[in-house]
Amino acid sequence: MTGDLPSAPPRRIPAGRLAVYAIVGSIGLALMFAPFLFPDLRAQEVAARICVFIVLVASYDLLIGYTGIVSFAHTMFFGLGAYGTATALKAMGPGFDAILIGGGAGVVAALVLAALIGLLSLRVKAIFFAMVTLAAASVMLVLASQLSDLTGGEDGMTYEVPRLFSAATKLLTDADGKTLRLFGAAMNGKIAAYYFVFFSSLVLFVLMLRIVGSPLGTVLMAIRENEMRAEAIGYRVVAYRTAIFCIAAVIAALAGVLRAVWLKYVGPDVALSFAIMIDLLLMVVIGGMGTMVGAVIGVVVMSLAQFYLKDLMEVGAAATADLPLLPDLLNPDRWLLWLGLLFILLVYFFPAGIAGTLMGKGTRK
Amino acid sequence: MSTPSLRTERLTIRFGGHVAVHGVTCAFRPGELTAIVGPNGAGKTTWFNLVSGQLTPTEGRIFLGERDITGLSPSARALAGVGRAFQLTNLFPRLTVLENVRLAVQARRRAGGRLLSRAAADRDTIAEAMRYVERTRLAAVAGLPAAALPHGDQRKLEVALLLAMEPQVFMFDEPTAGMSVDEAPAILELIAEIREDRSKTILLVEHKMDVVRALADRIVVLHNGELVADGRPGAVMALPIVREIYLGVGAEKAA
Numbered sequence: 001m002t003g004d005l006p007s008a009p010p011r012r013i014p015a016g017r018l019a020v021y022a023i024v025g026s027i028g029l030a031l032m033f034a035p036f037l038f039p040d041l042r043a044q045e046v047a048a049r050i051c052v053f054i055v056l057v058a059s060y061d062l063l064i065g066y067t068g069i070v071s072f073a074h075t076m077f078f079g080l081g082a083y084g085t086a087t088a089l090k091a092m093g094p095g096f097d098a099i100l101i102g103g104g105a106g107v108v109a110a111l112v113l114a115a116l117i118g119l120l121s122l123r124v125k126a127i128f129f130a131m132v133t134l135a136a137a138s139v140m141l142v143l144a145s146q147l148s149d150l151t152g153g154e155d156g157m158t159y160e161v162p163r164l165f166s167a168a169t170k171l172l173t174d175a176d177g178k179t180l181r182l183f184g185a186a187m188n189g190k191i192a193a194y195y196f197v198f199f200s201s202l203v204l205f206v207l208m209l210r211i212v213g214s215p216l217g218t219v220l221m222a223i224r225e226n227e228m229r230a231e232a233i234g235y236r237v238v239a240y241r242t243a244i245f246c247i248a249a250v251i252a253a254l255a256g257v258l259r260a261v262w263l264k265y266v267g268p269d270v271a272l273s274f275a276i277m278i279d280l281l282l283m284v285v286i287g288g289m290g291t292m293v294g295a296v297i298g299v300v301v302m303s304l305a306q307f308y309l310k311d312l313m314e315v316g317a318a319a320t321a322d323l324p325l326l327p328d329l330l331n332p333d334r335w336l337l338w339l340g341l342l343f344i345l346l347v348y349f350f351p352a353g354i355a356g357t358l359m360g361k362g363t364r365k
Numbered sequence: 366m367s368t369p370s371l372r373t374e375r376l377t378i379r380f381g382g383h384v385a386v387h388g389v390t391c392a393f394r395p396g397e398l399t400a401i402v403g404p405n406g407a408g409k410t411t412w413f414n415l416v417s418g419q420l421t422p423t424e425g426r427i428f429l430g431e432r433d434i435t436g437l438s439p440s441a442r443a444l445a446g447v448g449r450a451f452q453l454t455n456l457f458p459r460l461t462v463l464e465n466v467r468l469a470v471q472a473r474r475r476a477g478g479r480l481l482s483r484a485a486a487d488r489d490t491i492a493e494a495m496r497y498v499e500r501t502r503l504a505a506v507a508g509l510p511a512a513a514l515p516h517g518d519q520r521k522l523e524v525a526l527l528l529a530m531e532p533q534v535f536m537f538d539e540p541t542a543g544m545s546v547d548e549a550p551a552i553l554e555l556i557a558e559i560r561e562d563r564s565k566t567i568l569l570v571e572h573k574m575d576v577v578r579a580l581a582d583r584i585v586v587l588h589n590g591e592l593v594a595d596g597r598p599g600a601v602m603a604l605p606i607v608r609e610i611y612l613g614v615g616a617e618k619a620a
Contacts, residue, residue, distance in 0.1 A: 213484060214483060215480075216477060222457050231439045232419070232440075232443060233440075
């Protein structure tokens with residue numbers, strides 16, 4: 001931030017910061033061309049999930065990293081967007097009007113709920129606020145499972161998405177009338193859906209970058225650093241806290257809309273459960289709180305581990321089949337053990353998160 | 366004589382059975398520097414907290430000019446013109462010196478709600494913040510995080526934040542506390558500069574009597590939460606009750 005100040009002497013960008021920008025830039029490019037670089041179906045699922053989760057984790061970072069608000073209701077807002085979209089698509093049939101109305105309703109519900117929770121409880125101590133969000137999220141989870149006529153209960157619900165996003169839709173055809181393939185990627189509706197998710201996520205992420213660099217962003221950091229002094233120089237802390245809580249909720253709900261459109265399925269496991277909340281927490285901590293770009297790194301590291309660690313271990317187990325003990329340790333069934341170990345190592349070597357620790361290198365005096 | 370810029374009426378706060386500030390009625394005029402003195406636990410900082418809004422009085426009212434500000438939040442009072450520097454350094458530690466000051470300028474300009482412009486591109490706010498940084502002789506460390514400054518510079522930054530708020534009423538709570546002998550004069554010079562202006566109301570809680578003598582137009586003495594003396598420095602210092610409660614120990618030792 002200080003780089004733009006008129007009085008600050010021109011400074012070279014520290015190596016750590018450069019490394020982080022290089023990593024995030026490559027991730028951005030990889031996601032941009034993911035359908036061509038990684039044409040198989042599973043990789044596309046992973047890439048789309050990464051896009052949506054970057055938005056979700058970055059919006060959570062606005063709260064926990066920038067403002068110092070601990071909330072456990074972030075997946076609730078995500079779920080509102082996803083369930084709103086899904087319910088409308090199921091009721092009204094596949095169309096963009098359904099996405100607009102259902103998604104819009106989910107976003108508005110998230111905004112209203114966030115404003116209520118914020119105004120009623122952001123005055124109280126942080127720990128009570130965290131408990132209130134936990135309670136609200138639990139109620140929502142119970143509601144989703146009880147109102148099964150509307151939500152599909154524990155099983156969730158499947159639905160159709162607009163034809164443009166359907167895998168059967170041929171966007172480009174070759175001479176024989178078959179779906180054209182470019183660099184191994186089929187030019188069907190799935191690729192349209194991916195780029196819908198990718199560009200929407202990109203817009204939301206850039207919006208959040210603007211917010212943290214704006215005057216509002218500096219006030220959020222001031223509140224995190226010293227709430228009492230922020231109030232004493234003239235900032236209404238409760239109003240700012242409520243505002244950012246609402247903004248983060250709306251962005252999370254929009255991420256939920258993207259998730260619902262991509263998956264064609266919504267259920268507690270993919271849009272509402274506390275397991276997702278814990279994933280968010282881990283991703284934001286691993287990436288680096290209060291850095292925004294940390295969200296990108298955290299989501300990618302964690303998603304790749306969750307999706308590919310098993311595969312890697314299978315290869316490892318096969319390669320070491322003749323050795324004692326090792327194949328047992330590398331048995332894919334034990335992947336959670338290794339995931340846990342990976343987290344511990346990451347937190348140990350990158351105490352401020354990967355982005356946070358790298359960017360701190362070379363800048364401390 | 367001009368109308369008071371700040372007035373407290375029977376201001377009282379109780380914590381359980383303990384009355385920390387008891388019925389303090391007092392008015393302050395623009396252009397006047399009032400030193401508030403009294404032994405430890407006299408209620409000076411508590412009275413400050415009541416005026417700047419960190420505490421809510423049990424009884425009594427506070428007026429800024431004609432306006433009753435008793436029910437206002439600290440942020441509303443800050444925007445209304447009550448500025449406060451704190452006794453214990455109270456900054457934004459991981460933000461730079463310039464960012465600290467910029468936040469105060471931005472609050473006064475009511476620009477904190479802008480969420481899509483770039484804070485770093487707001488040349489006006491930055492240039493104005495830089496003026497306060499220079500005025501407090503912190504230009505050389507403008508880019509450092511507040512936490513990295515030596516204690517004396519942190520105290521200066523406290524003052525810079527207060528200046529940047531451009532208040533009507535300046536409240537300094539032991540501005541030279543914990544400063545070395547060669548650091549203190551810089552802060553006192555700054556306070557003297559504000560006083561030169563003769564348009565602001567300055568309240569100064571201070572223990573060091575030489576500082577009080579050098580700067581104060583008027584002295585208010587608090588003791589056990591009550592106002593026991595109020596007047597010109599010479600007259601107040603000569604009062605027997607003041608000598609007894611405040612200077613008594615020192616006078617006996619000297620004798």
